[in-house]
Amino acid sequence: MAAAFVPYLVAAQFGRRGRGRHRPAPAADRPGEHGKGHPMLRLGIDVGGTNTDAVLIDGDRVLGAAKAATTADVSGGIVTAIGDLRQATGFDPATVTAVMIGTTHFTNALVEGERLARTAAIRFGLPATRALPPLVDWPERLVSAIDGHGYLCRGGHEYDGSPIAAFDETEFRTVLDRAVEAGATSFALSSVFSPVNAEFETRAAQIIAERLPGAPVSLSHEIGRTGLLGRENATVVNAALRDLADQVTAGLRRTVADAGIGAPVFLSQNDGTLMDVDHARRHPVATFASGPTNSMRGGAFLSGLSSCAVVDIGGTTSDVGLLRNGFPREASADVSVAGVRTNFRMPDVLSIGLGGGSHVVREGNGVTVGPASIGHRLTRQALVFGGTRLTATDAAVAGGRADVGDASLVARLDRSVAVAALKQIDERLAEAVDRVRVSAEPVPVVAVGGGSILMPGDLAGVSRVVRPDHFAVANAIGAAIAQVGGEVDRVYPIVAQRRDAVLDEARQEAADRAVAAGARPGSVEIVDVEEVPLAYLPGNATRVRVKAVGELNLDGGAVYPGGHDA
Incomplete structure (x- = not known):
């Protein structure tokens, strides 16, 4: 996933006329001025690992944007971003009609193996499926993190909906008692071909509700697709995140309300659509990879291109994906998340170790760019900001591709180093775009993210390169426009x-x-x-x-x- 956008670029792009079709509204049209209200104001917020972005949109106009450092409690960064946005645009919180939030909290929790619930994975499939029990392909560290236990029961269905074996309530209650004795607090239910017939999962959920009122239950037919192991794994991940989801969604609601906004709150899903907070509380796994999806959707909105490649360049990595009809192309194969193979919907995104903070290292007569990066420390450690590390941003400034920081600080940089670094950057970006496109025809590319200053005006295999206004906050814009x-x-x-x-x-x-x-x-x-x-x-x-x-x-x-x- 692309690293957080480079903070200094937001201030640089507002107040000037850009090349995109959506520009900040003139002062006379801003909400809160002349007593005019805007009935369809959307507030988009993206909570990244380093920065929290906020944008205000009225219809297809971007009224303003703000960026703040993400805080450990999440709410602090959101409050600051909303406050800065309100100061910049003068909007009245009471006029906001909806709040859309994208967050990486749940992905990070799984990757880190922290704040996960003790989970029981119960599958209906006997006498089949015995050879590959639940959690069979999970990394041991994650099995330990969720104190995971797998159980098998008779049941499941064939692809045409006919049962493999009848539902045995006595057997299931015995398994449930064993899971509770083992310490399980969250339950993941899966059944063979449950997307065709969900009878076993539904009946089991009803029994758990009677036996353990209020216990979180995740059902595989609501989460994954056809394919038992991938769907089951996604369901177990979802169950492990349920306690954290309760805390995060409650915190988001409270933070928005404390800002004086009474509008409904929605979270971004990984297919570019929205879910309300209650749905997100039950299905936190649906937020995985919503960051790159929002960036791609935001890039399409800002550029006016519904079918294109989008390159989201952050401080450490670049995410490259393909849009069709305004939505990211979805991965056709199972996707591994933190070492767990899943088959729920995920965007087909290629990530490469190239960003604005990527180290540029001299090696003999050439240079290498990345994958090591100074990331969010760019504004302190890069040469153009008075630091000592030579980065991709320094090469872009020295080569005349970008105008950020103090160009005089790289005036003495060997020009051949900058030229070699930019050539390597161009080749890697062109290769990434080539790998995601589906035909030999050149495709238009939309460059977003703070690190998109690295993108050249022309790229091999690309029909044209577009870097629209508000490119540094495309992720929050993607959240705001989600359907x-x-x-x-x-x-x-x-x-x-x-x-x-x-x-x-x-x-x-x-x-x-x-x-x-x-x-x-x-x-x-x-x-x-x-x-x-x-x-x-x-x-x-x-x-x-x-x-x-x-x-x-x-x-x-x-x-x-x-x-x-x-």
Whole structure:
């Protein structure tokens, strides 16, 4: 994931006319002036590991942005960013209609192996699946971090929905008692082909609710896709994060309310859509990789390009992804997170060790750039800021590509070093874009992130390079413009005469899920349909995935079906 954006770039870009199509509103149009209210003000916030960004958007206009250091308690950085944004734009908190927040808290907790709940993974699949029990492919350190225990019960279904074995309530209650005795406080339930038939997971969740009122329960059919181990792993990760999710979501709500904002609060999901705070509390795993997704969506919004490559360059790394119809292309294979293989929706993002703080090291007659980086210490340690470390930013300034810091401090830098560093940067960026594109045709590239000053005006294999206004806060903008989505991912037996009917059924279900999640009914559209025949299954089995998105309906709260706890 790209490191936090370089702070000094925010101040540099506001107050000047940029090259993007969205510019700060003139003073007369700013909220809070002349007594004019803005009925559709959105506040987007991105909480990164180093910086917290906040932006205010009215329709398709960016009214202002602010950046503050992220604090250990999260709320401090958000309060500062909102306060700075209010001072810059003069907006009235009462006029904000929605608050959208992107956060890396849950990803960081899993990577660090801290603040995780003691979790029991219970699978319905016997007499099948015995050879690969739950948690079989987990790193030992994470199994220990969640004090994980795996259990197997009879049940599950075939791909067509027929049961493998009947639900045995006595057996499940015995397993549940064993899990409780082992210290489990959160429960992950999985069942073979539960995306086709969720009966076993639902019945088991009801029993847990009766036996342990209020205990958090995570159901695999609500989280992952077809494919047992990846879906089960994602569900266990979700269950392990449930206690932390309660704390974080409560803190976010309280912080927004303390700022005088009474608008509903939503969190960004990793597919570029929104979920309300209650849904996020139950499904924290859905926030994974929302940072790169928001940056890509923000880049598309700022540039006006719905299909392009987006390069998000931070202080340490660069994230490169491809947008189709304004949404990131999703990974087609299972994605490993902190060493755990999962199959829930994730953007297909390529990360490389190149950023504004990357070290430039002389080696013989050449140089190497990165992957080591000074990251957020750039404004203290880079040459152009009076430091002693030669960085990619210094090379960009010395080569005339960027104008930040004090250029005189790199005036004596050997020009051949800067030229060699910039050449290597260009080659690595071009290679990364080439690896994510799906055809030989040149693609437009949108450069975002504070480190995007490294991006040249022309790049091999690229039709054009765009670095729009507000590029340094594209992640918060992506959060602010996010829509509400619904998805169906299921295996259907399809005969030739029924194909159109099955696809129409899947489209309608996806649209209904988007509306149930809080989308305005008249705004929902289908943005992706995928069919994958499964030759290894009988009966013309085909995996069908349909995604629908719509504009947020602020006339009423979002309602998510399938909740199983208070």
